[in-house]
Amino acid sequence: MAEDVKAHITGVVFQITSKVGDSVAEGDPVIVLESMKMEIPVEAPRAGKVKEIKVAEGQTVQEGDTVAVLD
Amino acid sequence: MLESVLVANRGEIARRIFRACRALGVRTIAVYSEADADWPHAREADEAVLIGPAPARESYLNVDRVLDAARRTGARAIHPGYGFLSENWRFAKACEETGLVFVGPSWRIIQEMGDKVAARRQMLGAGVPIVPGSEGPVASLDEARRVAGEIGYPVMLKAAAGGGGIGMVKVADDGALPQAYAAAERRAQAAFGAAALFVERYLTEPRHVEVQVFGDAQGQVVHLHERECSIQRRHQKLVEESPAPRLSPGLKERLTAAAVTGARSVGYLNAGTMEFIVQGEEFYFLEMNTRLQVEHPVTEEVTGLDVVQAQLKVASGERLPWRQEEIVQRGAAMECRIYAEDPAKNFMPSPGTITRLSTPQGPGIRIESGVAEGCQVSVHYDPLLAKLVATGWTREEAIARMDAVLRAFVVEGPKTTIPFHLRVMASSAFREGRTHTQMVEQGAFNG
Numbered sequence: 001m002a003e004d005v006k007a008h009i010t011g012v013v014f015q016i017t018s019k020v021g022d023s024v025a026e027g028d029p030v031i032v033l034e035s036m037k038m039e040i041p042v043e044a045p046r047a048g049k050v051k052e053i054k055v056a057e058g059q060t061v062q063e064g065d066t067v068a069v070l071d
Numbered sequence: 072m073l074e075s076v077l078v079a080n081r082g083e084i085a086r087r088i089f090r091a092c093r094a095l096g097v098r099t100i101a102v103y104s105e106a107d108a109d110w111p112h113a114r115e116a117d118e119a120v121l122i123g124p125a126p127a128r129e130s131y132l133n134v135d136r137v138l139d140a141a142r143r144t145g146a147r148a149i150h151p152g153y154g155f156l157s158e159n160w161r162f163a164k165a166c167e168e169t170g171l172v173f174v175g176p177s178w179r180i181i182q183e184m185g186d187k188v189a190a191r192r193q194m195l196g197a198g199v200p201i202v203p204g205s206e207g208p209v210a211s212l213d214e215a216r217r218v219a220g221e222i223g224y225p226v227m228l229k230a231a232a233g234g235g236g237i238g239m240v241k242v243a244d245d246g247a248l249p250q251a252y253a254a255a256e257r258r259a260q261a262a263f264g265a266a267a268l269f270v271e272r273y274l275t276e277p278r279h280v281e282v283q284v285f286g287d288a289q290g291q292v293v294h295l296h297e298r299e300c301s302i303q304r305r306h307q308k309l310v311e312e313s314p315a316p317r318l319s320p321g322l323k324e325r326l327t328a329a330a331v332t333g334a335r336s337v338g339y340l341n342a343g344t345m346e347f348i349v350q351g352e353e354f355y356f357l358e359m360n361t362r363l364q365v366e367h368p369v370t371e372e373v374t375g376l377d378v379v380q381a382q383l384k385v386a387s388g389e390r391l392p393w394r395q396e397e398i399v400q401r402g403a404a405m406e407c408r409i410y411a412e413d414p415a416k417n418f419m420p421s422p423g424t425i426t427r428l429s430t431p432q433g434p435g436i437r438i439e440s441g442v443a444e445g446c447q448v449s450v451h452y453d454p455l456l457a458k459l460v461a462t463g464w465t466r467e468e469a470i471a472r473m474d475a476v477l478r479a480f481v482v483e484g485p486k487t488t489i490p491f492h493l494r495v496m497a498s499s500a501f502r503e504g505r506t507h508t509q510m511v512e513q514g515a516f517n518g
Contacts, residue, residue, distance in 0.1 A: 010422050011450045012126070036411070036420040036454040038305075060450070 002051060005068040007042055007061045011035030016057060018068070022050045030068045031055065042067055073097055073148045073172060073387045078116070079137045080152030082441030083457060084363070085112035088150050091379035100144045102137060104130035106449045112441065118144050125451045131155045134162050141171055148172035148386060154453060157362040158185055174386040176286075176340045176361050183337060184359040194356045197336035199329045202348070202355040204271030207231075212252050218270045219248060225275075228252060230259035231267035241273050276507035278349040279303065279357070280315050282330035283370045285381065286339040287391040294327045295370050295378070296400050301506040302495060302516075304418050309488065309511070310495055311366035312405035313373045316466060316504025322352050333359070342367070342382050348508075365408070365458070368437060372404035372462040403466040405473055407492040409482065411454040414491035415518070421486035422450050431479035435462040435472045438480070448485050456482060459492075466504070470496055494518060 011033030018030045029041035030050065048070035055067045075098035078085045089099045089112070101116035106125035113119050120140035123130035130136065132155055141149060149171050151157035163178035175181070184190045191201050203222040208231040209215045219226045219242070228240045228251060240255040242248050256266040283295040299315035300308045315323075330345035333356065344364050346357040367378045381392055412418040425446045430438050440457035442448070448456065459476050463469035474496045477489055494516045495501050510516070 009419055011420070035422065035450040036452065038420055040419070 003045060003048065003070045004066040005030050005042060005044060005070060007033060007063055007065045007067050009033065009035055009040060010063045011040060011061060013055045013057050013059045013061060013067070014039055016053055016055070017041070018050050018053070020050050020053060024048060024050060024070070033061065044070060046070065072389075073383060075100060075144070075146050076148045076150050076174070076383065077102065077137075077141045077144065077146035078112075078150050078152060079131065079156055080150075080154070081107055081110065081112050081131060081452065082455065083439045084152040084365070084441070086115060086441060087439055088152060088379055089116055091377065091383060094377075095380060095383055097383065100140070100146050102131070102140050104451075106447065106451060110441070110446055111443050120144060125449060127155065127451055131452075134159075134165055137162075138165060138169060138171075142169075146171065148174055148383075150174040150382070151362065153362050153365055158360070160185060172386050174341065174382050175363075176343065180337050180339060181361045184361050187358060190359060191356070193337060194333050197333050199333040199336075199345075199356045200354060202271050202274070205269050207269075208267035209270055212249060215252055215268065215270050216245065216248055219245070222270070222272045225273040227271045227273040228255035229269045229271060230255070230263050230265070231269050232259065232263035232265040274348060274350050274355075276350075276509050278315075278506065279308075279346065279508050280318065280326060280349045280354070281344050281346040281364075282327050283364075283367070283378070284330050284334040284339060284343050284345055285378075285385070285391060286334060286341065286343075287385045288340060288388055289390050290338075291391050292331055292335045292339060293391060293393065293395045293398060294331050295374055295376065295398055297323060297326060298366055298369055299506070300366060301508050302501075302511060303508050304511045308366065309408050309410075310405065310492065310501075311369050312403065312466075312469075313369045314400050314403060318349075319352065322349070322354065326354055329354070329356070341385050342378055365455070366406050368439060368458065368460045369404040369406050372437065372460060373400040373402060374398055375401070402462055402464045403469045404460060404462040405469050407459045407473060407477065407495075408455055408488065409457045409459060409480070409492075410488045411448045411456055411485035412488055413486035414488050415486075418488070420450065420454055422448050422454075423485040424448070425456075425482060425484045427481055427483035429479075429481035430457075431476055433472070433476070435469070436460070436476050437462070438476075442482075454485075456485075456487065467502075470502065490518070491516060 014034035015032040024044040051071040052069040077100040099116040101119040103113035122136040156162040160178040160182035166173040260266040286292040300311040302310040344360040437460040461473035
């Protein structure tokens with residue numbers, strides 16, 4: 001079942017550290033946000049395969065926004 | 072005196088510099104990004120220039136846009152504040168080349184002190200103690216073992232190309248070295264693309280003590296005593312104070328003398344800070360900050376001197392207004408940095424709109440705030456909202472005043488570090504002056 005990966009804080013997408021098709025473990029960074037001069041990874045809530053990346057580098061995301069989807 | 076000053080910064084420090092300018096009759100020029108149009112610093116200067124969109128690299132970090140704003144407004148000088156372009160030697164050089172006065176040291180000093188290896192070598196040559204360790208990267212495990220044997224365990228293996236604590240490995244004894252060395256090389260290669268390692272003595276629970284120095288164009292270099300800044304998270308300071316508690320007179324004497332010697336050895340000009348780590352009665356040079364520091368108010372409060380006004384005077388070619396023997400500490404002062412961060416969530420950023428702000432007043436209280444009600448605290452900049460500074464005849468009085476102002480200062484909207492600071496003020500470790508740089512990470516002030 002697909003599961004959304006949600007941003008836990010508001011920030012700007014600094015780096016996309018995974019790509020569609022990658023297998024990730026629980027806790028692996030899927031993307032990295034930059035907020036107030038800090039780089040903050042958004043981690044996979046569980047193991048799975050990256051089905052979709054919904055953001056682009058430089059984009060602003062709000063807390064709770066879906067940044068990626070795991071299969 | 073300089074006719075006009077453009078402040079290439081934002082928030083509380085821009086306002087602080089404008090205040091010094093006004094006191095000296097200097098015309099003030101602000102720059103601001105689209106995100107900051109309603110912020111106080113953009114509204115309080117004699118002139119304000121929009122320099123670009125919210126992301127810092129397109130506005131406050133953009134050398135061409137800042138210089139263009141200076142040209143258009145006929146600015147005579149640029150004060151960089153802290154952060155942003157303040158330690159960018161190319162920016163200081165560009166100011167000099169366009170005939171602008173850069174309020175700070177020459178670009179050559181910024182360049183030299185910005186190169187950590189060159190700065191370490193310079194201070195070693197001047198007789199300032201540095202952390203015992205290898206002079207450069209070690210070539211092999213055998214060399215690492217030889218150096219570690221000389222300086223004594225525990226040691227720290229550090230990526231030569233690194234920074235920010237990434238890739239550091241602590242080694243307890245000789246038996247653990249081979250495995251640790253291989254791991255550190257792997258991490259350094261992965262993080263920085265270069266496996267080269269330094270070996271340094273590992274310091275357990277050290278203190279961070281720094282010395283404010285000041286030089287003028289006539290060659291005078293003085294110190295304005297020390298500040299203790301051991302309460303940090305992620306190598307960023309949260310609480311600073313002067314004098315440093317429990318600093319023996321002998322150690323204080325050696326620290327301030329080394330700071331002046333080090334600054335003099337590079338021909339230092341304007342305000343700067345020599346940072347040291349202290350363990351027991353030993354101290355080691357950490358780095359030199361070639362700019363005004365966030366925590367300069369605690370030094371101003373205990374010395375009664377205005378560091379920013381002196382920066383402007385020295386930048387205009389005047390002599391330093393004070394002689395060393397006139398600079399004395401009276402009482403005690405401390406600063407708490409109010410960040411838009413959630414201390415309950417490991418100091419995660421907490422952006423948002425300031426819905427309510429109430430700044431108390433009282434004896435011994437000074438508040439340096441960059442915000443007003445309605446300000447949108449954005450993700451693009453440092454989360455510092457305000458600095459609370461409390462001064463007392465004794466350290467106990469300063470703590471009591473800080474505790475009171477932390478309770479009376481109201482900022483609603485983002486989460487802030489206020490609850491953390493209240494726990495620091497209440498803790499026996501802080502009250503006894505027994506703090507070190509690893510305390511916050513160890514959870515010493517958790518609720």
